[in-house]
Amino acid sequence: KAGVTQTPRYLIKTRGQQVTLSCSPISGHRSVSWYQQTPGQGLQFLFEYFSETQRNKGNFPGRFSGRQFSNSRSEMNVSTLELGDSALYLCASLQGDTGELFFGEGSRLTVL
Amino acid sequence: DAKTTQPPSMDCAEGRAANLPCNHSTISGNEYVYWYRQIHSQGPQYIIHGLKNNETNEMASLIITEDRKSSTLILPHATLRDTAVYYCIVRFPNAGNNRKLIWGLGTSLAV
Numbered sequence: 001k002a003g004v005t006q007t008p009r010y011l012i013k014t015r016g017q018q019v020t021l022s023c024s025p026i027s028g029h030r031s032v033s034w035y036q037q038t039p040g041q042g043l044q045f046l047f048e049y050f051s052e053t054q055r056n057k058g059n060f061p062g063r064f065s066g067r068q069f070s071n072s073r074s075e076m077n078v079s080t081l082e083l084g085d086s087a088l089y090l091c092a093s094l095q096g097d098t099g100e101l102f103f104g105e106g107s108r109l110t111v112l
Numbered sequence: 113d114a115k116t117t118q119p120p121s122m123d124c125a126e127g128r129a130a131n132l133p134c135n136h137s138t139i140s141g142n143e144y145v146y147w148y149r150q151i152h153s154q155g156p157q158y159i160i161h162g163l164k165n166n167e168t169n170e171m172a173s174l175i176i177t178e179d180r181k182s183s184t185l186i187l188p189h190a191t192l193r194d195t196a197v198y199y200c201i202v203r204f205p206n207a208g209n210n211r212k213l214i215w216g217l218g219t220s221l222a223v
Binding site: 035041042043044045056058092096097100101102103104105106108 | 144146148150153154155156157161199203204205206213214215216218
């Protein structure tokens, strides 16, 4: 079966702009979580969605938001981009019976 | 928060066993221990998980102490392809009941 798909894979934005990233989970998986990865901070949890409801949120400012649609696809949005938002953004879908997370290849955001 | 502590880096000779420790002293209730690894900048890949008993699969073995406050991931015969960053996390299997997950920087294993 198809894996987790993230789009776009690469993007470049300038400070002050906003960006939307998309994640399509594995078919049948209803939970999606998002992570930010930077060299200095490692892998940091952003938020987790289940059945269109945000169930958990990491310690990020309100500029970071997300949502999940009825087909389990998820988007995350970052508004008023800052240079420090440059990172690899990873999405994972959850296999509910084992708790195994399946990660996508990520969206690499560069903010200039 | 669900926090784990891992050494930042380790070396292992090819063909030897790699033993990667993880401290999770705040693990609670029925939280499981999960191990993932990340090669280059690819998405992390699941390795193994366990609750109380030791577990083994085709990739690795997981040893969990009796008090569940720490665990060790064992790669029995490390190869160059095992060079990666290894993450240990604790969580419930299902969505929605988990504390904020802290993945941190993991352990960078060089084979």
